[in-house]
Amino acid sequence: MARVxxxxxWAAKGANGYLLAVVSVGLALLARLGLEAFGKFYYxxxxxxxxxxxxxxxxxxxxxxxxxxxxxxxxxxxxxSAVDAVVNALLxxxxxxxxxxxxxxxxxxxxxxxxxxxxxxLRNATIHAMLASAPVxxxxxxSRIVAISQPASALFRTTERxxxxxxxxxxxxxxxxxxxxxxxxxxxSSDQYWLGRRSDGDVFPLGIQLAFTGDPESSEAIxxxxxxxxxxxxxxxxxxxxxxxxxxWRMNSLGEMAAILSHELNQPLTAAxxxxxxxxxxxxxxxxxxxxxxxxxxxxxxQVLRAGAIIRHARELxxxxxxxxxxxxxxxxxxxxxPIIQLLGPASDASIQIDIDNLDDRVMxxxxxxxxxxxxxxRNAVEAVAERExxxxxxxxxxxxxxxxxxxxxDSGPGVPPDQVERMFEPLMTTKSDGxxxxxxxxxxxxxxxxxTLSVGVSSMxxxxxxxxxxxxxxxxxx
Amino acid sequence: xxxxSIFVVEDDFAVRDSLILLLRSEGLRARGFANGEEFxxxxxxxxxxxxVTDLRMPGADGFEVVRSLVERRxxxxxxxxxxxxxxxxxxxxxxxxxxxxxxxxxFEPHRLVETLKGCIRRTExxxxxMERRADIDRRLNQLTARERQxxxxxxxxxSNKEIAARLDISPRTVExxxxxxxxxxxxxxxxxxxxxxxxxx
Numbered sequence: 001m002a003r004v005x006x007x008x009x010w011a012a013k014g015a016n017g018y019l020l021a022v023v024s025v026g027l028a029l030l031a032r033l034g035l036e037a038f039g040k041f042y043y044x045x046x047x048x049x050x051x052x053x054x055x056x057x058x059x060x061x062x063x064x065x066x067x068x069x070x071x072x073x074x075x076x077x078x079x080x081s082a083v084d085a086v087v088n089a090l091l092x093x094x095x096x097x098x099x100x101x102x103x104x105x106x107x108x109x110x111x112x113x114x115x116x117x118x119x120x121x122l123r124n125a126t127i128h129a130m131l132a133s134a135p136v137x138x139x140x141x142x143s144r145i146v147a148i149s150q151p152a153s154a155l156f157r158t159t160e161r162x163x164x165x166x167x168x169x170x171x172x173x174x175x176x177x178x179x180x181x182x183x184x185x186x187x188x189s190s191d192q193y194w195l196g197r198r199s200d201g202d203v204f205p206l207g208i209q210l211a212f213t214g215d216p217e218s219s220e221a222i223x224x225x226x227x228x229x230x231x232x233x234x235x236x237x238x239x240x241x242x243x244x245x246x247x248x249w250r251m252n253s254l255g256e257m258a259a260i261l262s263h264e265l266n267q268p269l270t271a272a273x274x275x276x277x278x279x280x281x282x283x284x285x286x287x288x289x290x291x292x293x294x295x296x297x298x299x300x301x302x303q304v305l306r307a308g309a310i311i312r313h314a315r316e317l318x319x320x321x322x323x324x325x326x327x328x329x330x331x332x333x334x335x336x337x338x339p340i341i342q343l344l345g346p347a348s349d350a351s352i353q354i355d356i357d358n359l360d361d362r363v364m365x366x367x368x369x370x371x372x373x374x375x376x377x378x379r380n381a382v383e384a385v386a387e388r389e390x391x392x393x394x395x396x397x398x399x400x401x402x403x404x405x406x407x408x409x410x411d412s413g414p415g416v417p418p419d420q421v422e423r424m425f426e427p428l429m430t431t432k433s434d435g436x437x438x439x440x441x442x443x444x445x446x447x448x449x450x451x452x453t454l455s456v457g458v459s460s461m462x463x464x465x466x467x468x469x470x471x472x473x474x475x476x477x478x479x
Numbered sequence: 480x481x482x483x484s485i486f487v488v489e490d491d492f493a494v495r496d497s498l499i500l501l502l503r504s505e506g507l508r509a510r511g512f513a514n515g516e517e518f519x520x521x522x523x524x525x526x527x528x529x530x531v532t533d534l535r536m537p538g539a540d541g542f543e544v545v546r547s548l549v550e551r552r553x554x555x556x557x558x559x560x561x562x563x564x565x566x567x568x569x570x571x572x573x574x575x576x577x578x579x580x581x582x583x584x585x586f587e588p589h590r591l592v593e594t595l596k597g598c599i600r601r602t603e604x605x606x607x608x609m610e611r612r613a614d615i616d617r618r619l620n621q622l623t624a625r626e627r628q629x630x631x632x633x634x635x636x637x638s639n640k641e642i643a644a645r646l647d648i649s650p651r652t653v654e655x656x657x658x659x660x661x662x663x664x665x666x667x668x669x670x671x672x673x674x675x676x677x678x679x680x
Contacts, residue, residue, distance in 0.1 A: 259564065270586065275500065277501050305587060
């Protein structure tokens with residue numbers, strides 16, 4: 001068999017084909033000689049001689065076999081008429097050519113199918129390899145698990161054998177195949193995830209995407225799964241910080257508001273109490289007749305002072321607790337803020353660059369309060385560049401000397417007119433339609449609680465630059 | 480000599496006006512300034528005075544007023560700070576800087592009046608000291624160079640003999656100069672003379 005299989009390979013090589021043609025024509029002539037005893041055969045016995053090169057060798061070898069057969073016939077078989085000889089020869093040539101083409105077609109289709117078979121098996125192998133490494137699950141029309149890849153079963157801390165045949169809802173809470181099927185293909189968004197349930201009861205965030213569905217009506221569906229717990233916990237941390245900052249902002253702005261109100265109200269109350277006291281002195285000079293009026297004035301004065309006491313009490317309640325400053329790494333405080341800061345940018349389509357020197361960047365800070373101040377300044381900067389042609393905000397941190405680390409928030413906005421610099425830190429002073437103008441006031445209070453001064457200048461981009469310095473932490477860093 | 484003036488430095492008009500009215504009704508002399516800068520620029524020449532200042536003011540704030548006054552007037556101008564919000568750290572800082580009192584607004588006006596009256600009593604003492612010192616200075620200026628040398632030597636506690644040796648003059652001459660110094664300085668005896676020299680130090 002092995003030898004027979006080798007013949008096509010041998011015959012396919014150029015010269016061998018011609019040899020094959022000659023040999024097969026010779027053999028056919030011999031066979032016809034043997035058949036002479038049974039009757040007259042002209043071209044019929046030569047047909048196999050053409051078939052052989054047609055199946056095994058090149059087109060030219062087939063043509064050679066046809067040519068040789070016709071020559072042999074013309075030479076060896078005497079014919080009555082030249083017409084008979086020519087017609088027979090032409091007929092044979094046509095039959096031979098047809099046989100040759102059929103043989104070729106068969107051969108090339110054979111070759112193609114062999115090639116397809118290799119390709120197919122390669123693809124199968126690839127898919128298998130991919131399935132083995134990816135969490136993939138195949139569901140039937142009733143959302144039962146038909147097949148589950150090893151990583152997918154590992155995700156649920158189960159085995160392929162246990163999972164197969166069970167409802168997918170057992171593994172994913174409130175799973176609804178309809179939602180998956182109707183979802184447009186694409187990335188997971190932050191709020192689109194399912195709750196996977198591991199066999200030990202653990203629940204984890206799970207992304208599910210439809211990879212393939214057989215026919216749209218509802219046959220099998222292949223789903224790819226993504227464990228989002230890591231991504232989710234990072235998101236959660238940043239969400240937590242964001243909540244914390246919101247809380248701090250509420251307390252800070254309330255405290256600031258209380259401070260402003262108490263300062264503003266204490267002035268008229270002081271004036272009222274003093275005026276009343278002065279009038280009391282005048283009444284005193286008027287003698288005994290004014291005694292009653294003087295007592296009334298005394299009562300009015302004590303009510304004014306009571307109002308002052310109420311304000312003082314309210315203010316004490318709302319005063320933001322200041323924590324002692326602790327050594328903190330500047331880069332770490334800013335890194336935590338990264339996702340929050342980047343969320344501020346798109347509102348004004350601004351690009352925010354963060355450039356913090358993280359070598360020897362330990363400073364004395366109240367972490368969350370400092371972060372609040374930075375968010376306030378960056379938010380202001382982002383709002384300042386809105387509607388500008390160039391929309392850039394830079395947050396820059398550099399040690400300025402051996403004692404201080406400087407933070408700058410620069411923008412490419414319109415900048416602060418010199419005559420507004422003094423006024424802009426005043427509480428309740430705002431150029432914005434929304435907001436109470438507490439942002440800068442709160443920020444300044446925070447900076448002052450850090451022993452610094454918030455100052456404003458011109459940025460390298462022509463806009464405003466807000467800056468302040470923190471004390472650098474002394475001593476060895478705690479690893 | 481008049482009673483010392485009270486200068487009220489306060490940016491809020493109503494507070495300033497009411498305080499001046501209050502102080503005047505108590506028979507005190509009061510004058511107002513709208514902010515620290517105006518006050519420091521036009522600082523009155525009164526040898527003694529009392530100051531009531533707000534803390535939060537545009538321009539030169541209360542801290543700056545206090546620093547500048549302590550440096551330029553010292554004990555002669557006691558300062559009372561009134562503020563809308565008294566946090567501990569500024570209170571400590573101001574008391575250390577030499578502020579007499581620190582009162583949170585709104586306050587019982589009587590308390591401010593009493594505090595200021597106390598300040599005025601203190602400045603009267605300071606004023607008397609200053610007058611005495613000016614008097615001694617005036618007398619000292621009448622001494623000749625040689626008489627001043629003898630005065631210094633007497634203040635150092637030297638005897639006539641020692642003075643003669645130090646100034647390279649005869650003890651008899653020292654006697655004469657000593658009598659002249661005593662009469663010019665209006666000192667009845669040596670101990671009064673030495674006290675005068677101590678008051679100068």
